[in-house]
Amino acid sequence: MEHLYDILNQVDGYIYPNEIALQWGILIVLYPYITGLVAGAFILASLERVFKVKVLRPTYHLALLTALAFLLVAGLPLISHLGHPLRAYEILMTPHFSSAMAIFGFVYLWYLMAVLLLEIWFDYRRDLVIWSQQSTGIKRRIYKILTLGVTDISPKALEWDEKLGYIITVIGVPSAFLLHGYVGFIFGSIKANPWWSTVMMPVIFLLSAMVSGIALVMFMYMVISRIRKVKIDMACLDEIGKFLFLVLILDFTLESLDQVHRIYEAEESFEILHLLVTGKLTYTLLIFQGLMGTVIPLLILGFFRISLPEEKVRKPLYFLASSLVLFGVFFMRWNVVIGGQLFSKSFLGFTSFKLGMVGLEGFWMALFWMILPFMILSLLLWLLPPWKKQLG
Amino acid sequence: MPVQLKTLLPLFALFILLFLIARHFLIPESFGKYGHYRADSMDEIAVLPIxxxxxxxxxxxxxxxxxxxxxxxxxxxxxxxxxxxxxxxxxxxxxxxxxxKDGSRIFCGRCHAVNAARKLENVIQVDVVEHHPEKENCTDCHNPHAVWEIKE
Structure with missing residues (x-):
């Protein structure tokens, strides 16, 4: 009983006993963040392929590989949070329509197997065949396996690659929207929690996913160009900046409208949410997400729409804007996941959350899951370098 | 049929087949007997100490x-x-x-100590320090089975 009195020090007002400790920590913050990056990166890639925005060509393959690298990691924070990796398959073995997470397993599988892997395969098949003939040793063997034995690179076969890849991308666009809209649904459908329960949640999640994914590809493109010591295609960067600006406006307005709606309705939960926003979430919501993650990037990107300064000014500002957006969207997830658990269902009290450094739910663990996709991406870029693809 | 599909379609069919075989072996035997859960778990829960x-x-x-x-x-x-x-x-x-059998101020205070966030109309609240400090325990005066009967 004594330890209960110690814990009660971190509580304000009246809360129920099972609300003292947060069930979902930083790993659950990472999960919608990483999934969002996947969906956003894929949508940027589809702009080039389906909507024929040719100027985005230099980032097309990078966007696809980024989406794959992050998708492979997206589920891992969840599994490490649950702590029983050997049981992870069970959710897929006996799914039930009443389980939102089980259905997510299938949305995820569909997107990974039927969309992303196939699209990349169709896209790279000819290069895989050529590379499997040119390279030696282990790389040659890997390329051979990746061709799946389809080594026909006659014009007719290549035409089929193009056609089938295109169909997959067209299917992929709604799939990517569905994937991340569904993450929003998982939060938005929790009617017991007034901070989460809004029909806007899937839309807001989707738009912030697009924002973060586009910013990530922009960021990666600049970093990789720097490492490879090649010139950045400024027309491409400006075009990404234009889309980022557009989606950021949509995201910002929808999120603001959602809040305006909440404030004007002022339901019974409003008082506690007001205290939450002006108290525990001041830094993460108003400063990190609002000011740094949204307003400053909007001002930078909006300024470029009015007058385009010279290249050496634009480059660092694009870099700054994309980093700030990535930072801000992380805190958007944080405010949803952590914020939604800080207040009591009684609407009369708060608990608090302190992120530990070590441990399975700590900062270092989260950092590991955040670094892993970048390592996978470097491996993918080494194996399937977009810049070595034959122009066709 | 394009050459790609000649390889991909059997591959996907194989994947689904492997999934179904794995599923057959991985699902517990009593699953689905009564509903969407493992029926044996009922017996396992029933033998837990009460x-x-x-x-x-x-x-x-x-x-x-x-x-x-x-x-x-x-x-x-x-x-x-x-x-x-x-x-x-x-x-x-x-x-x-x-x-x-605890009638102490701390024990009763778990529900009855003054807490601004607790609804007064639901739980009667007293200042457990200031309330008749000459007595040690709440049960010195109150009968917890009939709380309004004050002992002499």
């Missing part, structure tokens, strides 16, 4: 206390909320080591 006897069992012997309790503010409480889980005592009257 900790709470329940009010209806307590009042079979302690009818005097039960009668008092029914007429009072604490009527809605179950005996084991204050006295602790005591299925062992219900099975064997002589096992009393787990019985809680």
């Amino acid at each position: 900790h709470y006897a329940g009010k209806s069992v307590c009042i079979e012997c302690h009818d005097t206390e039960a009668e008092m309790l029914e007429s009072d503010q604490h009527a809605g409480l179950s005996c084991e909320i204050c006295h602790g889980p005591n299925a062992k005592h219900a099975d064997d009257y002589d096992v009393k080591e787990f019985l809680v």
